[in-house]
Amino acid sequence: MKDYSILRSLDLFKGLFTKMDIDYPAMRKILQVKLTLDSRRVSTVMQNNTNQKDKDKDKNNFLKSLTIYFIMGLVMVALVLFGNNYFYQMTLVFGMFMFFMMTTLISDYSSVLLDLRDKEILLSKPINSRTLNMAKVLHIIIYTSMITMAMIGPSLIVGGIENGILFFLIYLIEIILLNLFLIVLTGLMYLLILRFFDGEKLRDIINYVQIILTITISVGYQLIGRVFDIVDLESIVLIDKWWSFILPPIWFAAPFEFFINNNQSTSVIIYSLMAVIVPIASIMVYIKTMPIFESNLQKLSGVGGKAKNNEKLSNKVGNIICRTKEERTFYRFTTNMIRNEREFKLRVYPSLGFSIAFPLIMLFNSARGSTLAQVINTKAYFNIYFAAFFLPGVLQFIGNSGNYKGAWIYEVMPIKNYEPIFKGAIKSVFINLFAPIILVVSIIFLIIFKFTIIDQLIVVYFNLILGTFIVFKLFKKDLPFSRAFETIEKRNGFLEILLSTAGIGLLILLHYFSMRIKYGLYIYLVLQLILIGISLKYLFKVQPEA
Amino acid sequence: MTMESIISIKGLRKSYGTKEVLKGINIEVNRGEVIGYIGANGAGKSTTVKIMLGLVTDFEGEINILGQDIRSGDISYKSKIGYVPETAEIYENLTAKEYLTFIGELYGMDYTQVDEKAMKLMDLFGIGDVYNSRISSFSKGMKQKTLIISALINDPDILFLDEPLTGIDANSVMVFKEVLERLAKEGKTIFYSSHIMEVVEKLSSRIILLNDGQIVADGNIDELKNTSMASSLENIFNQLTGFNDHEDIAEKIVAVIKGVE
Known part of the structure; x- marks a missing residue:
């Protein structure tokens, strides 16, 4: 197994983890295994591009899939540079990012959240659950940060150079908050589904999300160039519509309007606050509901209810x-x-x-x-x-x-x-x-x-x-x-x-x-x-x- | 020989929702015992084992393993345990080498030491040539052997084996049974769950039969045969689980196969 450089940089915080009563060497081992498993899995965005030849080689399929996210990142550069209507532009950027991150989390990282093997294989060894949970959290964070860097990195750097340091800082902080929010949101969504349905239903839902992701990426390639013809950027007004309050990309776009364009209207302030408060609140809810999640997780291994036999x-x-x-x-x-x-x-x-x-x-x-x-x-x-x-x-x-x-x-x-x-x-x-x-x-x-x-x-x-x-x-x-x-x-x-x-x-x-x-x-x-x-x-x- | 209690279970109860799976289990296991832990599907065998391993934590009662209360938060007792789960969960995209060294290291062993030990064991189990291949390419029996090796790699004092012989060929079964007998003589304690009564009867020094969440028989095979007046463990099992209409059901099945009413 490879010794990943990300793990070596994690070694710097060894003392911190030990202080948190975490078995660092064990956690490092688990992460190493998880990263190795990731590199051998084919992600949904790569589904159509792999063939048998590559299967046995220890090539990093995950790294290959990052190039696709990088291409999307280039589209975001165009969005960021388009003009000074930050509110609208950033809504598009965040909307795009949210869609891809969320669907990727569901389609590819459901296995991390929903892995029952972890419990059976790892908890029967002398490893406390705090260590295992920390390994899982770090695993998802490593994964999302890599995708985020591929997707957001280009627009972050170019936007920072063109639009100034303030833009760079707001963007950076917000993207971290948004990522946390998305991870928690995915977790809560599973929680909700598992609360009412069985594991089979959840797997079906994951399957459909994978299909939607594949379609969107492929159709997106055909359409991306035309988006700018179709939409008239200047004429769109998003502020002060009631439905703006339920669209997270708009919240996250608001701080740009507030800080850079000095727009201090009430709705911009409310959106900006939501961009900060909602992610933090959702993390707190998640920590509270985690035990319920764990017990509902057992449903995954269970046999589903008796299926109806209907003649179609x-x-x-x-x-x-x-x-x-x-x-x-x-x-x-x-x-x-x-x-x-x-x-x-x-x-x-x-x-x-x-x-x-x-x-x-x-x-x-x-x-x-x-x-x-x-x-x-x-x-x-x-x-x-x-x-x-x-x-x-x-x-x-x-x-x-x-x-x-x-x-x-x-x-x-x-x-x-x-x-x-x-x-x-x-x-x-x-x-x-x-x-x-x-x-x-x-x-x-x-x-x-x-x-x-x-x-x-x-x-x-x-x-x-x-x-x-x-x-x-x-x-x-x-x-x-x-x-x-x-x-x-x-x-x-x-x-x-x-x-x-x-x-x-x-x-x-x-x-x-x-x-x-x-x-x-x-x-x-x-x-x-x-x-x-x-x-x-x-x-x-x-x-x-x- | 002094009796040393290795596992002590007192008043164990466990419910899933409204369904009570374990209804007050009491077991004392001594060093060197080979326990045949049997029962019909859904009797609560796997649940008991999972509770002992700390995979299921919300239960009533008290469990001490190697003198340690398993709910104390100290999990060091797990480093003395080997476990072959019934579900055969394994990270299949790893090679056998990667998987076994990983498990060994989690037990706190040194990498080169596990590596050497794992390779020798794979060789002895006749699958040394696939040590560097991915587990996903293994046959059922090869996977099962890998699991068994992963349970033995840390030289555990207690072994929990849940249907460990699935898919393994007769020769290897003979080797494995012999290994278990020798390990028991060395003072290892073995908790053996299976549906194959002949193997349980032959291997176990003591048999515990679980029915509907309760222990209905506990003793060595001769004791059980005497009290129940049955000739084999299979018969005892049928008798104590209240199953005696197998002839009737078989007759009906044959009738359905032949298509007669």
Whole structure:
């Protein structure tokens, strides 16, 4: 194990810890182990960039993820330098920081707060709980300070040079207060969730926060440049709105207004006070409630309450669209896995999120400057293909699972024919993952286009089906949930991706050009139906590939 | 031989919410005893062990371990204890070497000393070649062996073993049983929880049977057999936990399997 430099600097305070009746060598050991474990874990922001090769090396994944926070930090530099409307600018900076810090704490550091192993492994050794708790607190502080430095460091330094030493000091003190507040807030949130729900529910909530974080980072990359076009900085007034009182970023922005711009209105003073008082008060509440937290933590290891067994709409649909019993079996199996596996959701749901977001973003982008009546007469509804274009790729995830080892059942079961497996799985993907997305996007488009494009949307949907078939045909055929997620990059090469992209592109072009001919769209529709029918008959009579 | 009390439990009660899990437990354990601590699922075995280890702190009653009140705030008694938890909790992203040296150091041992000892033990348990590999790549049995080594590394006076043989192959089980017997002869005290009655019967010098939070039997195997007129520990267990409809249930299960009403 590495001896981290942060630990060596901690050694300077050894005497202080010993005075607090803390077993310093033991605490140092625990921290060293925790930091080593961190460096071997993949954080949510890096989720999509790691592959199997790196897994065994003792590379610091955490340090790599810091670069992403650093890039966000550069955006904050722009915000800080933008003008002298500190109140608004700093609200944005703090808002951004709060969002990322909070979601990161929940998605990646929930394990620190919620680790039950610590108790079992460490407290059975001669270590007092004060030492363990101090190790945990320091661990979170080390972690948050590193992220904070990456994210805030650039704007702190540049802002300090440009806006003066007073700016630097306020910023520095506030960011420390804000961090403490966020750590405590996260803890209290867990406390609240665990008070009313069981551990499973909490894990679900953490899972969804991870998904939101992934979507935000990816969509953020696309949008960040445009933020400044969309928002008119000078015209926004945040002060004296009632809802400003419940938005922490505004409190933390207020001291800049007070000290630097000499704005001493009542609301600025109240906000400034809240920026100081609320964090301190929340820390006190947290210390008081800590024992309750510890006892509720036991719920995590417990078995959740009896889950309801409700027949969902999707199963009814499955019974209609699946012809044979075997197909229905694998439809249900795939549906259940899609719904329940958190790692699967974490990998797939972000793509689904983009598929809702991008068509809308692109539509509004292309429609800017024209009236709604003008838009209706254009072919701007083709933007919906930003959903239909990306969705087929999701299919490749269906062969993967965090629990891929469970796939031994395929070998043990008397399966002669693989067709119903592939068919059932692909139908389940359609009904459970694609249909809701397409439905949401379609409804929004229908409203915008005043229900003039129903026939177009049907063609789009059929194209999506055909696109997915193309992906199935070209990509390696894996049995559902039979491989580790890490193998996904190796399974399909550049050629397959290129060809499938070209294939889907061709489908979109066919749609586009079919409208040039009279009744062309309907001819194409019939053609689609024939192609789908043929595919269903022959495409799935295949064996899984090694 | 003088009887030296190693563990003394008096009037131990523990509730989770409104549910009372332990309803007044009294146990005196002497040096060198191997206690087979048995009971049905949910009888309160693990809770007792967790209380003794200080993992659960809110309980009623008095517990002295190695002459020390465990609630006095002095936790030095824990350095004389080895523990294999049932849940097999372990930091899997560490290598065996990193994990074992870490645990040893927490017990206050010197790094090079633990390292050497851990490596020798891994070798003897037949998993020396994976000493530098991550535990996450281990099989169930290898993980369990690592846990056992981590419980023995500090040469403890008391061993708490909760289902320690899970996933371990028959040859290694033989080695481990022999080790336990020898350790008991050396004067170590062993608290052994398991559902495998044959192993408990063979290993234990004394058996304590817990049912619904109370001790329903306490003695060596011959005493228990005499008083209950049963031929094996399994039968005693069934008798004292009031479970005698296993034939009936088995019959129904077979009927369901065959699909007859």
